[in-house]
Amino acid sequence: MTSLSTRPPSRGGAARRAVVASVLVLCGAAGLSACGKTISIGDSSPPATSSGAVPSPSSSATAPGQGAGNSALQVVDSTAQDAGLSGTGGTVVGAAVQEAPPKWVQLSAVTSAPLSGAHLININQASLYRFDADTADPSQTACTGACAVKWPPVTVQEGGNVYLAGVDPKTVGAIRRPDGQVQITVGGWPVYRFSGDSKPGDLNGQGLDGKWFAVSPTGEKATR
Template identity: 85%
Template sequence: MTSLLTRPLFHGGAARRAVVASLLALCGAASLSGCGKTISIGDSSPPATSPSPSAASSSPSAGTSAPAAGNSALQVVDSTAQDAGLNGNGGTVVGAAVQEAPPKWVQLSAVTSAPLSAAHLININQAALYRFDDDTAAPSQSACTGACAVKWPPVTVQEGGNVYLAGVNPKQVGAIRRPDGQVQITVGGWPVYRFSGDGKPGDLNGQGLDGKWFAVGPTGEKATQ
């Protein structure tokens, strides 16, 4: 008997189905809001024995240091944006479109799909999310800047924004400040990205590229068959 519940995540015949962890297993009889957490920029989820990552961490390839982190925090909410009464996509974009401004909120959902049976994460636009082997999780740092970040846009969010979850433990979610000052979400300590080559729901065109890019699982692991 499995502890995961499967239900449709989106209406309109979307091919994917969410794999949502049992809230009772995570929170007992607590309310949904009691399962969330507030994180400061720079928080991540490395092993307990690892030192806390610096909010001013910069990519090893960056030529300038990151701006100092502010005091604005993010709220991680263990329920969906729809449950919070929100419509739309929070300002996220699709495919190769440039994210001109960080979205007001982001949703991370664990799903399975026909090309990848392992649970992996998508955003509210049903875009697959990825991790990069050249990054580090403890401390959380991104090695993808410049042209790399154009091809692999980081998953960013406004300071003070919300991260909504479906099938992801709030303890796995953190955030770092990138060299350009933007706030990037991490899962299991790993910075997460979209792929500009994914143009429609269900695309996983970035899976395995260069032997370093893989769909990211609910705890930051590589999602592979």
């Protein structure tokens, strides 16, 4: 088993919380210093704001209840444990089929050999990946059908939460997949796990087909 070193949860100050005008920042809940944002999942990329800033691709930030028919997804800058949660939120491991989207997802930045930089894992400590055939601007997936069986997308249920450890909330978004499910994005890139990884620390999908790479906390490729 590969040793994983988790970075501490990212806690930004006032400057960090001053995100683009299109993002509603939520802070101070339950006496915690955790901050985050609420995004409403749409079927296409939103237009640029009047200031020229563009919200996370294929998602638009909005106040709860203002989603114009779309369910709000909350990105929380603290861990699930900090929120009093235990378990996995409903995520599965390895080749197991994700029968239903999890109630919540956690993205954590870790360092582990043989990668020199940080990469993301989920609450099950499964490595997460990005696909070069996808696009980040606009956020779009090219992995459907048999591809999505081998590389299951990281999904979350409508109205669910995404908890973070060592990840900037500003980098996290979501898209509506062709099958209607909501897939998490980081830096605009749709995020997946690999069915060939079965235990914590596995990175069996790294570099596969020259197109699949562990994803960094900013959405870049995590390489050796």
